[in-house]
Amino acid sequence: MTVRYEPLVTESLAKQVAEKIRGSITDGRLKADDQLPTEEELAQQFQVSRPTIREALKRLAAQSLIRSRRGPSGGTFVNRPSQEEVRSNLTTATALLVSLGEFSIPEILEARQDLELVCIRHAAQRREEPELAVMREEIEIQERSTVSDTDFCASDVRFHRAIADASHNPVLQFAMFTVIEALQPIENMVVFHVRQRDMIVKQHKKILAALSERKAGAAAQAVTEQMEYLRARFDEAHELRRARISA
Amino acid sequence: MTVRYEPLVTESLAKQVAEKIRGSITDGRLKADDQLPTEEELAQQFQVSRPTIREALKRLAAQSLIRSRRGPSGGTFVNRPSQEEVRSNLTTATALLVSLGEFSIPEILEARQDLELVCIRHAAQRREEPELAVMREEIEIQERSTVSDTDFCASDVRFHRAIADASHNPVLQFAMFTVIEALQPIENMVVFHVRQRDMIVKQHKKILAALSERKAGAAAQAVTEQMEYLRARFDEAHELRRARISA
DNA sequence: TTTAATTAATTTGCTTGACAAATATTATAT
DNA sequence: ATATAATATTTGTCAAGCAAATTAATTAAA
Structure with missing residues (x-):
């Protein structure tokens, strides 16, 4: 048998x-x-x-x-899982990976630049009034000198999410949101330590202007500029930390 | 009080x-x-x-x-969550969103093309032997006429994951894997219905050759070609379905 | 003395049985 | 006819205890 x-x-x-x-x-x-x-x-x-x-x-x-x-x-x-819910699960998981050092800062910055460039090209074609309105609103918040560092960072995240939204591709939004969230703690570090808000706001205005006029090239240029600026600030911070350790 | x-x-x-x-x-x-x-x-x-x-x-x-x-x-x-575990959680969640129709096929295809182009540019610079070896191996599998449709699709997924791996940026890999997995059921549809393996294998060879010689432009060209091919096949399938419904 | 086997202790895995809380349905009284 | 009360159903929680897995300690044998 x-x-x-x-x-x-x-x-x-x-x-x-x-x-x-x-x-x-x-x-x-x-x-x-x-x-x-x-x-x-x-x-x-x-x-x-x-x-x-x-x-x-x-x-x-x-x-x-x-x-x-x-x-x-x-x-x-x-349940009909909303993108929100899935994303929030993903975000906590990603944040954990970041905090465990699974992703290095240069890697995150590179990925963010690449993905944001993809988003901004579509955004230049497809952006609608609501997304531009969000960006204007956030820039206004970021210009207030009374805004706390935490609120400034939160506003920055919302600004960049608006860029992803303006791509009008939910899959890209999904990927982009993850990277933005992952970058947030690091971005906080920069704002807290370097305190260069003017430059960031200026770059945001440039991005908004380019999107308003649907100029993809100028928008990409502005994004690249900002990312290179952030990268430089991080390198500085890294230098500082190394200097402090070796001292 | x-x-x-x-x-x-x-x-x-x-x-x-x-x-x-x-x-x-x-x-x-x-x-x-x-x-x-x-x-x-x-x-x-x-x-x-x-x-x-x-x-x-x-x-x-x-x-x-x-x-x-x-x-x-x-x-x-x-737990120290491995990227594998987080990714597998993410994949099931994404697959569910896809099956619920949260993402449309054109949106997925567009995102995949954009992300894969980003990956392939880095891959052309940074690819190492192991990733090329995987690609060669998978192409060999895909050329066997005895391979089942299911196995062919699985091999295709592994091939494209190798491209993401070759970018040597874990954040990009993370984003790319999600989109690849999300596309898989749809890709299965194509292979099952259209049965055009030769073309896909030919394109894979072109991609591999370009990466081997570190030619970023040629690699991007090959990826674009394949994505446009897939898009055309999907449009056909869509036409077919519409024709069937209206008949 | 050293080594192997046994025993005990600890912690999660699972079961049974029961009651509490929330909420729709039904019956009742006004 | 409508408002109120009783009721049934289903998840939420609790209590106490046994089973299974696994390590540490103990004992017995070589």
């Missing part, structure tokens, strides 16, 4: 259950807003206890693949 | 606990490989039950922020 061996399973039950359910979502058997069976029923189907089912569901909830509501019409439903 | 109101909390306990712990990881109070208190101790500290703590930990485990091991020397530890 032939025996079909099941694969040896060492994964935890909760993880297996989570994978099974995740599978039925990703392969389309469960669509957005579909309702899952109740925890009780799932427990029976998988032949595990309810807390185990709950651990599995929490894994999925952590990736905002599902949402739960209490009550008779409640239950667990497949 | 003045009263300080705590913010009204409607989030579930498990979620709050997870956020607290996540916070102490992302702000650096807990570093990689640090050990968390036992579930029992956490339950006491947060004044909740152990299953609630476990649900919280599972949320974090789902994002591979922590790992657990049983036994006396076991416990829960802060």
Whole structure:
């Protein structure tokens, strides 16, 4: 008699259950807003206890693949993950990688320059009034001398996100946002240490002007200028740190 | 007497606990490989039950922020998330967004062309033997007529990942991998429906040759060619589908 | 004395059973 | 007919305990 061996399973039950359910979502058997069976029923189907089912569901909830509501019409439903949610998950993960030193500063700067150049070329073609309005607004904030360093940096992030938005390609936005967020702590360092806001604002104005007139070349030029400026400031900071260490 | 109101909390306990712990990881109070208190101790500290703590930990485990091991020397530890893990999480999330139609096919194709052009310019400068070897190997696989459609697509993905690798910028790799993975199901469609492998292999050879000789212009040209070819095939497929529907 | 096997201790993994809280439905009273 | 109250359903939480894995300590044997 032939025996079909099941694969040896060492994964935890909760993880297996989570994978099974995740599978039925990703392969389309469960669509957005579909309702899952109740925890009780799932427990029976998988032949595990309810807390185990709950651990599995929490894994999925952590990736905002599902949402739960209490009550008779409640239950667990497949989530339609918004780009926002996915992006925020991605951002925390990326920030962690950065903080662990997986990416070096020059690498981040290079990637950011490359990606922003791609975005700005499309932006020069496709930018609409709303994005220009955001940029104008942020420049105004950045010009106020009363604005704190933290707020200045936050405004800077919003300005560059507006550039990504103006590309009107959500995939590029997605990639760009990640790099912008990843760069933020580093950018904070610069602003805090170097305190050269005027230059940055001047460059932002140049970018805005070029986009307003749909001049792709000038916009690319302005972006390149700013990135080279940032790079120089970072090199300075690096020199300073080395000097301090060796002293 | 003045009263300080705590913010009204409607989030579930498990979620709050997870956020607290996540916070102490992302702000650096807990570093990689640090050990968390036992579930029992956490339950006491947060004044909740152990299953609630476990649900919280599972949320974090789902994002591979922590790992657990049983036994006396076991416990829960802060994970040093590898790029692989973060990427695989990101990939499933992105695939879901694609399957939900958050990104259109032309948008994905455009982003992929732009990003791959960025990668290939760096690759022409920095490519090393290992990446060229991978490309050669994959081309060889793709030339075999016995290879299944699925395997052909998988090899294609590996080929393009090698291009991203050759850029030697992990941030770009990160962004590029996402888009490649996102495109894969669509690419499968093309190969399955159009069955034009020769052309793709020919283009891959052109890319490899240009990279071998470090000719950035030729490499960019070859990439553009392939992307325009794919775009044309997709338009055809789209035409076909529309024709079928209207018929 | 050294080495191997056994035992004990610790920590996560899982189960059972129960109650609390939220929320829609249904029944009741005005 | 409408407002209110009771009820049923489902997730959220708790409690206590056993199982499994794994290391450290202990004991027995060579």
